[in-house]
Amino acid sequence: MAKPLVPDDLWQRVEPLLPKRRRSRHRQYAGRRPVDDRKAFEGIVFALKTGVPWADLPATSQWPSGVTCWRRMTQWHRAGVWKRLLESLLAEMQARGLLHWERALVDRAHLRAPGGGRKTGPSPVDRRKRGSKHHLLTDAEGTPLSIELTAANRNDITQLRKLVESIPPVRGKPGRPRRRPKSLQADRGYDSESHRRALKKKKIKPVIARRKTPHGSGLGKTRWPVERSLSWLYQFRRLRTQFEKTAPPHRALMLLACARICYRRLTP
Template sequence: MRRVEQLPWIVSDELWARIEPLLPVVPRRVDHPGRRRLDDRKVLSGILFVLYTGIPWEFLPQELGFGSGMTCWRRLRDWNDAGVWQRLHESLLAELNAAGALDWSRAVIDGPRAGHEGRPKTGPSPVDRARTGSKHHLITEAHGIPLAASLTGGNRNDVTQLMPLIEAVPPVRGRRGRPRRRPKKLYADRGYDHDKYRKQVRAVGITPVIARRGTEHGSGLGVHRWVVEQSFALLHWFRRLRIRWEIRDDIHEAFLSLACSIICWRRLRNLSLC
């Protein structure tokens, strides 16, 4: 059997040391204190348990000590509203950048489909018999480390999210000088083939390397683009992200941002083990 601390949803001391300072402080009311607030670390483990297993909130096992599913849901919502997951992602990217693990020579972008549920930020998919669905859009650096991710309806063309994703890349600190936001080149498949967007990418100082429609396969771009497919595989390894169960899009986006942070944390931890 696996040791308890080896279970992926158990928050390690190292990860908790990075998350705890980002959590908002909730003062306890003196006049009507009520029941003591459940420990944040235990609730975070409950959130991660749902993210990893995909279990419905109401079925979260009480005997694990994570609190009720509704408690974990509320805490996930509140922390997302406070920008905790975005700041966690940015801080982990800064640590990776300081360790020289980020390759800014190129970035890769893609946006495969992500399930079919009638929820906000969904739409009829043009490639799946008009079923309503959502899409995850992702931009990574050269090694596949996620820089930014977004959620849209399944009917949104990938190319429409090209510039929003580039703009969503946060200023990454960790090295001397100005924070880095822009890679030198951007690789994308034929779904992003449009001269209008090539001009927009060049306008922000990035060289677009985008496959053209109507040309034969074997351009060689796949040698660089496969890393984003690997990153999508890692994202969708979290069962809660495989199908869009959340009615509220902000809750699904919170899971998406948290999953990107966990991927960055794994990469950082592997660097320390080398």
């Protein structure tokens, strides 16, 4: 039996976060009734998972048209739904002891952007074709904590502080919310003394490989979960290529994909 696209327990986590729709003062009014929120959410998840273009998303009894799903996704992104969904799932994982703060892991991956748009640039690994980068920060087991999108020609080190500062305050246990790992591991692309000093000021131990040194730092033995998480991210085919012309719709898809990864870890 096939698994449902949006299980009931996932929808129970999403529904309270959605903005309430205003009711008309008149009992009878012209126009069609608004699309059901759950059907719109299922259409968004289907497009994220399969990579189908929004214009080709079939309008069926299961979900509305692609244009409606795209519009609802961007509206909910402006309302902060996807960010709060990720934070609530992280808090649930924290309460169950599934987050590991002894170290954070950072890595990035390139993707093509054939249509161009914002947050794109000549890719140094794809013969200067238009592309973007996903920068991901996870806990020690690969759970996504923060994610950023940049042009493909942006240096990796420019996003390190932003990734650390973007870690949300994770609740779930008594006391102050947790948002700081004990250490941070990264490869040579993040080698910078100024960033090491900045991490130490935040009481985060930097464990970053240095340029112009022999290989064999040993970081690969513990840094591989972030690479696995990037592969999990690209199981959502919509994220393999940057089709959106502006950054907010693609960021909405990134946050939703990270939330789905957290949900999988909560309900294996």
